[in-house]
Amino acid sequence: MIMWKIALRNIIRQKRRSILTALSMFGGFVLAAFFIGFSDGTYNGIIDTFTRSQTGHIQVHAKDYLAHPSLYKTIDRPAEIEKILEQMDKVDSWTPRLYSAGLASVGEKSAGVRIIGIDPEREVLTTKFAEKVISGSMFAAEDAHAVMIGKGLAKLLHAVVNEDVVIVSQAADGSIANDRYKVVGILESGDEISDRSSFYLPLAAAQELLVMGARVHEIALTVRSLLDVAPLREILEKKIRVGEANLSVEPWQVFARSFYIAMQADKAGMWITLLIIVLVVAVGVLNTVLMSVLERRREYGVLKAVGTKPGQIIEMVLLEVNILGVICIVLGTAVGLLLNYIFSIHGISMSEPMTYGGIKFQHMFTEINARSFIIPAVTVLLSATLVGFFPALKAARTDPARAMRIH
Amino acid sequence: MEKQTPIIVTENVKKTYEDNGVEVRAVRGVDLTISAGEFTAIVGPSGSGKTTFLNIISGLDTLTSGRVVLNGKPLSDIKGSELSDFRRDHIGFIFQAYNLIPVLTVEENVEYIMLLQGVPKAERHKRVMEILADVGLREYAQRLPAKLSGGQQQRVAVARAMVSNPDLILADEPTANLDSKTGSELLDMMKELNEKKGMTFLFSTHDEMIMKRARRVITLKDGIVAADVLKK
Structure with a gap:
């Protein structure tokens, strides 16, 4: 003292x-x-x-999809997972996605594209998708022949809103997938590389094109706080029984590794x-x-x-x-x-x-x-x-x- | 004459140190015995080794050779922090420049050593008030040293030195900073306390007033005892 x-x-x-x-x-x-x-x-x-703008905080994929993506590595029953997500308090929102590659052409111009099937209603709730539209508008979930493309891709294809684009790809059943879509919107995400190949279709249209049924490649979800990511991921892993379902649940640190x-x-x-x-x-x-x-x-x-x-x-x-x-x-x-x-x-x-x-x-x-x-x-x-x-x-x-x- | 208990025994104490590359033999072989209850002055001119000798017998300085025994215990047997405890429990210091702790009140300065010793609060307070009454400063208990005169500060230093009943009180030129009247009063008070409480005082001084009051005067010259006079 x-x-x-x-x-x-x-x-x-x-x-x-x-x-x-x-x-x-x-x-x-x-x-x-x-x-x-x-x-x-x-x-x-x-x-x-x-x-929140692009990837979501947590993503669910088929096991090994992130390391070796393939059309066939799918989440076969996304509805079951979505039901679980709906019941989780700290989940802000979620959105299913489907990915493939193809060749898009407008007249004599063509370019390799990344086909991304999205549910527009869920996507705008989960990411800032709507804010990226710089020309035209969003498509609706039930639009069967609407497409939104990246600004860079529009430039490559000399495509403008209301122009028709033809896409050729390979469907899940081995057949040639091809169809004609009308450009309803052009997007600018800020990522120029991705904008040169983005080819967004309504999820149902993409599933039909690629003969995927109800299957998707990814469910991206956002959580209330970044602090919730790790605990929520663990809970989700248990709830959807990743081992049995042959799925993986990864945080943003894994799927956005370079970031x-x-x-x-x-x-x-x-x-x-x-x-x-x-x-x-x-x-x-x-x-x-x-x-x-x-x-x-x-x-x-x-x-x-x-x-x-x-x-x-x-x-x-x-x-x-x-x-x-x-x-x-x-x-x-x-x-x-x-x-x-x-x-x-x-x-x-x-x-x-x-x-x-x-x-x-x-x-x-x-x-x-x-x-x-x-x-x-x-x-x-x-x-x-x-x-x-x-x-x-x-x-x-x-x-x-x-x-x-x-x- | 009744044989007194020796408090300090020094045997052939020598101290040599270097000052700017020059070897200084400050103490050249001092044999002394100071007994309990003495009121003794070590005198001598500046550089005669008085302060060095006092520092050696208090454990503040080391000796080059020889032996110092304080109350039966050789100082050479005490090492490290035990030496701090030994000084705290056996020696009281009165310095020329008072050396009170400036941020502590008179009461706190006096009780400081007892605090280090772990004396209970009630006991500390009782002893502090008694000794402050003895030195005539009871009403100044809550003052800071800076608010006291030189003479009052030195009386606090005396109280601090005596409060824990040490075996020996070493006073190095205690009157040097005081005017002759204040110095004389302080010495009378110390002498009275020596007689009343039987405490052993050893002064280092060249003050005539101390020499006059001391019962024994030891003269150091060039680091050796030149004279040792016991007054009748």
Whole structure:
């Protein structure tokens, strides 16, 4: 208790030095809390936008479909899975999809395409499909001869809305699949490569073209929060009995692997920036604490002379630094919360939009979460203790006889 | 004459150190016995080895050769943090510059050593108030040292040195920063406490007032005992 008393009163006594030390800790804490909140908000925003715009958070496929896609690796009874999904609270929405490849032609122009069968009503509920239409309109589920194509493909085929496109592919029964469709809409997803080959058909029309019956290749689903992805995937795996049904349930980190790796690489950059902030704070703290210890050598000498153990002197110096640290964390949490709240509402507008996974991001928003404050708090206390240890050791090693000769 | 219990016995104590590459022989072989209840002054000119000798017998400094036995225990047998405990429990210090802890009140300064010893709160409070009454500072218990005069601060230092009933109180030039009237009053008070409580005082000084009051005066010159006079 006496060590606490001395530490606390020394903080008050050396006001200017305490304020200087506190400012580096407070500044570092607020900066780190804002930085983590901002980067979490940005990354989670990008991930959420990307997954909600294109892939969904979780996908169900036939086993091994992702590694080796094939027309024949299908989900044979999608209705059963959809029934299960309807009963799951944390599932926001879901949509079935069917994929194949073919050759599309308009007049003398032709191009290889990716046929994607979608349920338009479910797709707009699950992804931002409707927002991608730049010309024409959406088709309806019951349209048997309507197609929507990517902007790049429209350019390759010189196709415009209301133009007829002929598609040739291979059906699941081995026959040649071919039909004529009217272009009802042109899409721009932001991903130019995919837009050069996207050929969207209503699911029923695609199933008929490819003689697939009710089978689909994918059910993509979105969840309420990114935090729900992992637990929900596990529950879903159990409910649809993936082993027996020969299915797989994968999170976005697996089926959007390159996007996930890019995100992870960017997050690693965040830690490096955080480390630089910590180093700047640590140097500031070390400087002021060391100066303070050197100024008080005589006092430490007296304390040692009257029987204070070196360990107690170390405790006293570290207490001083950590009491300041705790005060800074409390004040910094209030300021950091306010900052993160303001920027979570108003966001930060980028002068140049960032592009991720073919999606452009103009506004970044902070996120208010516990880790934005826990990580800086632990970092401030740990670095303060670590950095304070050297001056504390110096204080503990004070030679009382020599120190007391200093007048 | 009644044989007194020896508190300190030094045998051929020597201390040599280097100062800017020059070997300084500060203490060159001191044999002394200080007994319980003595009020003794070690005197001598600057550089005679007084302070070094006091530092050695209190364990604040190491000796180059020889032996120091404090209350039957050789100092050489005490290592590391045991030395801190030993100083805390057996020696009280009074310094020339008072050396109170500036952030603690008078009461807290005096009770500090007892806090380190783990003395219960009620007992601490009782002893602190008693000793503050002895040194005439009971009403200043809640003041910070900076709010006291030099003489009052040194009286607090005396109280701090005596409160845990150490075997020996070492006072290094305790009156050097005080005017003669305050110094004289402080010495009278210490002498009275020595007589009342039987505590052993060992001064390092060249203050005539201390020499006059001391019952024994040991003169150090060039690191050796030049004279050892016991007054009748």
